[in-house]
Amino acid sequence: MTAAPDPFDVIVVGAGPAGSAAALAVARAGLRVALLERGPFPGSKNMYGGVIYGRVLDQVIPNWWDEIPIQRWITRRGTMILTPTQSLCLDFRSQTWAGPPYNGATALRPDFDAWLAAKAEAAGSVLVTSTVATDVVRDPSGRVVGVVTDRPDPATGASTSALRARVVIACDGVNSFIAKAAGLYPGASEQAEHTTLGVKEVLRLPRESIEQRFNLTGREGADFEVVGCTMDVPGGGFLYTNLDTISVGVVLHLPGLAASKHRPEEILAGFKAHPSIAPFVAGGEIVEYSAHLIPEGGYDQIPTLAGDGLLVAGDAAGLCLAAGVWLEGVNFAIGSGLAAGATAVEAIRSGDTTAARGLAGYRARLEANFVLADHKKLRRVPEFLLSGRAQFQYPQLTCDVVEDLFTVRNPAPKQGIARLAWKSARRSRVRLRDLARDGWTAIRSYG
Amino acid sequence: MSVALAVCWKLVARRFEVDALTGTVTVDRHSLGPSPADEAALEWALRIADAADAADAADRAHRVAPSDGVGPADGVSPSVSPVEGAGRGVAPLERSTVTVVCVGPAAADAMLREALASGASAAVRIDGLPDDAPSPVVAHQLAGVVDGSHLVVCGNASLDRGSASVPAFLAAELGVGQALGVVTIDVTTGVVERRLDGGRRERLRLGSPVVISVEGGPVRLRRASLAGVLAARDQPVGVVVAASAARLTVSERVDPVVVRRGPYRPRPRVLSPPSAELTPLERILALTGALVDRSPPRLVHLEPEEAAAEIVGQLRTWGYLP
Known part of the structure; x- marks a missing residue:
């Protein structure tokens, strides 16, 4: 296995929102960046959280809404609670979101990712598709200095070849080969838990x-x-x-x-x-x-975000906000990608790409903006949302209360909401102690 | 001897949907690229070029070796560098070339760069023809570029229209022989095996120049190296305007020689199951065709040798023997 003769300053692995944003930041700074994508084109896997919130693009692509390939601008936003026979919906609509600067949009990933990757290419990034980065290349000191790809090396006849750079940014998704190879992930069972x-x-x-x-x-x-x-x-x-x-x-x-x-x-x-x-x-x-x-582990499950010569962004860094009323991923991917790109540029220019010094600013950048600030504020929410109470007892309790409230039982007189809630709580076996504790968690997180 | 090969590609949508009611075809613009048969054509061309170059190098090594006693028999690589060869009175090694030619819009350039990354020597795009240009017109334009090649390899049929007619028209335009529907190629002997109607196969020994079309299944295009992909980004794609892509010369026609034609093996007949309401006997009769009027058997009384000839002749008539 031999290195390619023309190394890049930065290799970004994965041309999703995080990767393309990182490549865009690096290329705009004038550094050479390779953007590796395992699919035949960026966005070839059409999966995401549902809505893309583009405010994060305001600083990098002015008036992005004039060109972004969206499907629909979200003007109606609902949160539903279901039981097998009931449903309760908080349905909100705002026509403010129907015009610039908009709020969120649905999009097809093949369109959106290809658009963002094209921005990175136009800035000077070199996009290489159908290429999987399977491992990292380290120098004798253990610093990451490149990636191993699944493309053959005709010089040696090997089925893999290496590509070298001074910094690698891993944006290769939730099951990141690169972060795993660099030893930044916990064990498989712990990862599955979250x-x-x-x-x-x-x-x-x-x-x-x-x-x-x-x-x-x-x-x-x-x-x-x-x-x-x-x-x-x-x-x-x-x-x-x-x-x-x-x-x-x-x-x-x-x-x-x-x-x-x-x-x-x-x-x-x-x-x-x-x-x-x-x-x-x-x-x-x-x-x-x-x-x-x-x-969906949230702030407490975010892996180590930087190693020597390596940064991790997007889903690979666990930066997906699943907090009930908020379900966001693409904006966190873009935000972390931009921060990773800017950090890599600074580190390369300073001549120090170690995690302790040159790349240490990455986490500080994320803490200073919405990416880690939101995760930190909502750090207790993921565990609560996946608990049995939030999943089964509270939906039943809420729907029962509303059903009792709207059920007319003449000639019996109407009952007060507090009494209905108490009856429903007993029926749903919700303990007041748990209710109070979860209420306090909600106030601290969402308040 | 180095060879000049040309490969014809077409830009097609590899994923598309057809509306069952209206017949409207919606293509996935992210899936644009060559058909599998076109990719196989390039792979075969690269293999043929590699084999020709290897044979050329071995031949040169054989000619050089007696003067210094060094050669393949001594376990040394048979390859001779152009400089070494020139120093010993041997002409510099001229490598075979594989030129990929495509009639299509500028969007085809990315596809042609994939071909360059995989090992093609050059790429030419013929611009200016409409998407629905008829096959003779496409073949005429291709002929203007590929004429002079020792071998032109095409995909058997494209994924979109799939008429499989361009290679035949191209051979006619060039005035050269053709072998269509090729399944395998022996890159050392030049013998190809192609599919005939009715499940038959035949082997042909090809002359040169010739046009062949290959099926997409038997081989897959080699995976391009990372260095190849990066280098191909900067390689130019030649662009020829269709109107000026005139045919240059007409080569002397060399028809393929039939080496062997395999026996006709008729496809099995599909029998519908008899109705479940019939009795077991009736179902057996329906399945076997017994007691049904048919051509009466022919009884002949012949000497053993004549009888054998009669049987062989009948088998040949039915297609069981070549």
């Missing part, structure tokens, strides 16, 4: 049907996050509109899924059949089915 599996169907429907069903016009879009729809597996569901398709899926806690013996597609079918969801998806033709692992 990982969920997202499964998604893209259903084709006539555009008019989507707009009628979701009460939308033009490029307006809707996004619903759902809890209590995953049988006995902790997790959640989502439903959002594209232009002439809708995406519906569930997110399932891996250990819970393994223990339940249910198949993901079975749980998704149950979600689609729920009386509150079925009318939205009726008659949709499945044009895509996909699955993806999601890091």
Whole structure:
């Protein structure tokens, strides 16, 4: 195995939002950067959290909304609580989000990722597709100085070849080969404990049907996050509109899924059949089915973000915010990618790419902006959201209270909400002590 | 002897959807690239070029070796550098060339760079023809670029239209022989095996120049090296405007020689299962065709040698023997 004769200053592994943002930052600083993508094109795996929040792009791509290839601008945002026979929806709409500078949008990853990668290429990045980085290359001191790729080396006849650079930025997703090879990840079982599996169907429907069903016009879009729809597996569901398709899926806690013996597609079918969801998806033709692992451990499970010659960003760094009312990943990927790129540039210019000095500014950058600040503020939420109380008891309790509230039992007089809540709590076996503790957690996190 | 090979590619959408009601085809623009058969064509061309160069190098080593006693028999690599060869009165080693030619828009340049990364020597794109240009027109434009090549290798059929007619038109334009539907190529002997109608195969020994079209299944295009991919980014893709891509010369036609033609093996007949409402006997009769009127058997009384000839002749008539 031999090194390529023309080394780069930086190698970015993965041309997703994090990788392209990192490559963009490095290329704009005038350094040579290679952007390796394992798929045949950026975004070839169409999986993400549902909504792309582009505010993070304001500083790097002015008026990005004029050119970004989106499907619909989100103007309707809902949070649903389901039980097998009930549903409660907090449905919010704002026409402010229907015009510049917008808030969030749905997009197809092949379009969005290709657009962002093209920005990086236009800035000078060298995009190499269909190339998997399988390992890191280290110098005698142990510093990462490149990656091993799955492309052959004709000079030696080896099936792999190396590419060298002064800094490697790993943006290769939740199951990062590079971060693993560099020893930055915990053990597999610990990682699985804080990982969920997202499964998604893209259903084709006539555009008019989507707009009628979701009460939308033009490029307006809707996004619903759902809890209590995953049988006995902790997790959640989502439903959002594209232009002439809708995406519906569930997110399932891996250990819970393994223990339940249910198949993901079975749980998704149950979600689609729920009386509150079925009318939205009726008659949709499945044009895509996909699955993806999601890091949901939050702040406390974020791995070491830098090694000597190595930075980790995006899903590879566990930077996905799954906090109930907020389910965001792409913006955190872009934010961390930009920070990683800027840090790499500084380190290379200073001549020190060690984790202790040259690359130490990466974490400080992330702590100073929304990426780690949000994760830190909501650090207790992921564990709470995947708990049995949040998944099963509280949805039942809430729906029971509302059902009792709206059920007319004449000639019996109406009961007060406090009394209804007390009765429902006893029926749902919710202990006041747990309720108080979880309420305090919610206030500290969301307050 | 080094050889000049040309490979014809076409830019197609490798993923697309067809609306069952309207027949409208929607292509996935991210999937643009060569058809599997086109990729196989390049792989075969690269193998043929490698084999020709290896044979050339071995031949040169054989000619050089007697003067200094060093040669393959001594366990030394048979390759001779151009400088060494020149110093010993041997002409510099001229490597075989593989030129990939494509009729298509500028979007095809990325695809052609993939070909360069995989080992092609040069790439030429013929610009200015509409997407739905008929095969004779495409072949005429290709002929203007590939004429003079020892061998032109095409994919058997593209994924989009798939008429498999361009290679035949191209051979006609060039006035050279053709071998279409090739499954395998012996790169050392030049013998190819191609598929015939009805499941038959035949082997052909090819002359030169010749046009062949290959199927996509038997070989896969080699994976480009990282160095190759990076180098191909800076390699130029030649662009020829269609109107000026005129045919240059007409080569002397050399028809392939049939080496062997395999026996005709008729495909098995599909029999529908008899109705479950029939009795077992009726089902057996339906399956075997017994008691059904058919051509009566022919009874002949011949001497053993004549009888054998009669049987062989009948088998040949039915297609069981060549």
